[in-house]
Amino acid sequence: MLTSDDQQAALEKPPILNLFGIDFLNLNLADAADMVVSRACKNLSTRIFFVNAHCINVAAKDKTYYKTLREAEMLFSDGVGMAIAAKFWGKKFQDNVNGTDLFPLICKQAAEHGTPIALLGAKPGHATTCAEKMVSQYPGLRIVWTHHGYYPKEKLDRLIEGINNSGAKILFIAKGVPLQENWITENKSKLSVPVILGVGALFDFYSGATPRAPLILRKIKLEWLFRFLLEPKRMFKRYITGNPAFLFRAIKLRLLNKGLNE
Template sequence: MTLSTHAIPHNITDVIGLPIDNVTLDDAAEQVIGTQRKFNINDNSSTRPSVYYFVNANSVNTCCKKPELTEVLMKADSLFADGIGMRIAAKKCGSELIDNVNGTDLLPKLCERAAKSGKRIFLFGAKPGVAEKAAKNLTKSHKGLKIAGTHHGFVSEDKMPSLIAKINKSKADILLVAMGTPIQEFWVEKYASSLDCQAVMAVGGLFDFFSGAIPRAPLIMRKYGLEWVFRLIQEPVTKFERYVLGVPEFLYHVYLENKRFSGVRP
């Protein structure tokens, strides 16, 4: 994994070389809602949306296999720590995360604030029909929430300009991209400068939860960081590599990085 070489601000916690924004769920929601467009990193004469990513154990494993993902994550305006794995990693690196800033808990808070402020949200990603169902459920749960539009994630490269035009025409303030890591991060990196919205957030499988396609783990399992066990029980075949093989792989990376922080060669 390529590590950052720039100074880390006081509110940032270095977790396995990634600058994690160490905030509460409420702070994260306020940050996204109040975001403004930024100067384009590659072209200071233009602006781009603020970009937000969630980082979990799977993200770290992917970064170790695809260093280009690390480079993309480093360009984000904020990285939020998602899951018990990141809490374990932070402790091993000598830090303490103050909250589990995962998308499933953050989205309701984001929608609540968007409804009050009049911000418009566009849902892009997942299988056909899923984003639409998620949008309907979110508007039912949050009175006054404005969904600017929806679109599934199966878009060929030649159709991408028309999708970008649709998103921009919708006058969305916040774009949620649900395509899974690392596809969604690479998509945001490639197309962010073409978007007129204020913020873009990559949200993984979030639409599946809010559409009702996949139930969420019981509260007691979420409280103790065992939601991944519930997901594995639900989808043992599709989640086997991510959790059964991925968790030991992640812990190994944490061990190596902890040795780096302590100055001991593994």
């Protein structure tokens, strides 16, 4: 809830931090959740993406994805890699505004405001289980529509119709990078939902299908290592080769004083 004039001003004109030629909202988690739900209640068309080191590596090779990020209404910095890169430029993010930590704060706000939510993505059953757990945790929360991410292309129009008929004001899409960002951009005009977020593996975590790193590892910025140890084959390229590539790219661009893809 908004509690001060300063907080209200931050939501109306939030501070921006430019990194890699991309404008990020520089908010803490609580203010970010306030802003998401506020825009939903006001029916303001908003695409929200979370950008981590892996996303920057993808954007460096995929100009369409890079363009999609730059055109989004709200971007948040996610992870220790982005915080380190910001330091190279003498900048600092207020918080690690990742989708996994932001989700329960949005659910809490949505429950208080009666803002309906929809979930699309992940394996069959994950979105539904995630919804059940969050509704149990936040009385009054309305998750009005869920569906997994494995559907034939010919079913897309029916899915969009279902989302629109649900009356949802916030839609979470869990398809992974860059599929979810591309999906949101391609289908935004067909959807009546004002606020749409791309949230990666979020439903897997909150359904209990994939364990999240213990709090102590998150506090010392080693959640990425926990994920790698859980799925070494799938995460090897992202973390073991991807993290050094990201840091090299960040240092190089800082020395050249350039943005990504310039």
